[in-house]
Amino acid sequence: MAADTHRVGRRRPLSIGSRPRRQSQSGSADTAPLLLPRAFVAELMRLYDYPDPRHPGRLIRGYDRPHAVRTARMCAAVATRLGHPPARVVTYQIACLLHDLGRAGLDRGLFGKIWSWARRRGVPTRPREWRAVHPSTRYGRETEAFLSRHADELRHAGIVMDAWAREQVEMRLGYARRLRRRLRAVRPRLARLGVRWAAWMEQVMLYYYYPEQLKRAPGWVRQLAEVLVACEQFEAYSNRRRGRDYYLRQRETLADAFGYLEQLRVEEILSEPVLDALRGLAAEGAFDRVLAEARGVPLSSQEVRELRTMRQGAAGCR
Numbered sequence: 001m002a003a004d005t006h007r008v009g010r011r012r013p014l015s016i017g018s019r020p021r022r023q024s025q026s027g028s029a030d031t032a033p034l035l036l037p038r039a040f041v042a043e044l045m046r047l048y049d050y051p052d053p054r055h056p057g058r059l060i061r062g063y064d065r066p067h068a069v070r071t072a073r074m075c076a077a078v079a080t081r082l083g084h085p086p087a088r089v090v091t092y093q094i095a096c097l098l099h100d101l102g103r104a105g106l107d108r109g110l111f112g113k114i115w116s117w118a119r120r121r122g123v124p125t126r127p128r129e130w131r132a133v134h135p136s137t138r139y140g141r142e143t144e145a146f147l148s149r150h151a152d153e154l155r156h157a158g159i160v161m162d163a164w165a166r167e168q169v170e171m172r173l174g175y176a177r178r179l180r181r182r183l184r185a186v187r188p189r190l191a192r193l194g195v196r197w198a199a200w201m202e203q204v205m206l207y208y209y210y211p212e213q214l215k216r217a218p219g220w221v222r223q224l225a226e227v228l229v230a231c232e233q234f235e236a237y238s239n240r241r242r243g244r245d246y247y248l249r250q251r252e253t254l255a256d257a258f259g260y261l262e263q264l265r266v267e268e269i270l271s272e273p274v275l276d277a278l279r280g281l282a283a284e285g286a287f288d289r290v291l292a293e294a295r296g297v298p299l300s301s302q303e304v305r306e307l308r309t310m311r312q313g314a315a316g317c318r
């Protein structure tokens with residue numbers, strides 16, 4: 001059995017109705033906590049598992065599960081710092097835990113080959129970047145445009161461009177479509193878990209790839225969407241496994257992570273209040289544990305110093 005697959009099993013039903021967690025396993029106060037019961041979070045994470053089309057009866061274990069959990073922990077801390085009400089933050093954390101559901105079924109080897117190939121050649125890897133380079137592409141048809149331009153080159157690079165490979169392309173360039181399909185597929189399981197899905201939860205999940213879709217959203221939804229982007233990118237830039245698998249990265253640095261967040265601010269994807277809140281919490285040490293987990297090694301003393309001297313500040317909820 002492949003390392004990232006496991007067999008389909010029966011699961012005990014669970015609901016969100018138990019007491020929120022705020023303590024770490026060691027019993028000390030957690031500065032970036034999961035606000036939901038551990039068993040409930042585990043059930044949500046199983047929604048990332050996907051039937052393996054190559055091996056009937058097996059599931060592909062969700063590649064993004066640890067990233068999603070770390071991101072959701074940071075998001076709740078930043079949203080709380082920005083003054084969002086506690087009940088909203090709990091619901092928001094559910095959306096953050098599922099924000100990469102559109103990538104369920106990610107085939108680490110194949111996905112890595114396709115997108116590393118694209119990055120090396122400067123081929124856009126996100127819908128908004130694709131549309132900037134190819135404005136003639138019809139909105140929402142970025143996967144099709146990518147395949148018609150590059151499928152032959154990918155074949156020549158030795159990648160079998162079958163339906164499964166096209167699905168890996170859809171996980172980035174057709175993310176909205178795929179996320180909606182996955183959310184539809186898991187809706188009964190979410191209902192059984194007691195999750196009442198709201199439209200804004202999907203909106204915040206789509207913001208990174210489709211910021212234009214939130215132009216008319218309420219300010220608080222847009223702000224939570226920004227928090228998700230800031231935290232997931234902060235985590236992704238600290239995530240050693242992702243860096244190795246498909247970012248062509250040799251090592252993770254805080255300077256690169258904050259440099260990318262600053263680039264997103266210049267592009268007006270992120271606002272100053274959200275970045276201030278994230279930096280303030282990072283400076284206080286709220287994310288030290290999450291970052292070390294993402295790295296797989298403790299932060300160096302130099303990095304801890306960098307974090308502690310980071311500019312601090314915060315702003316209220318819009």
Ligand SMILES: [Fe+2]
Nearest residue numbers: 067099100232
């Ligand atoms: Fe993510």
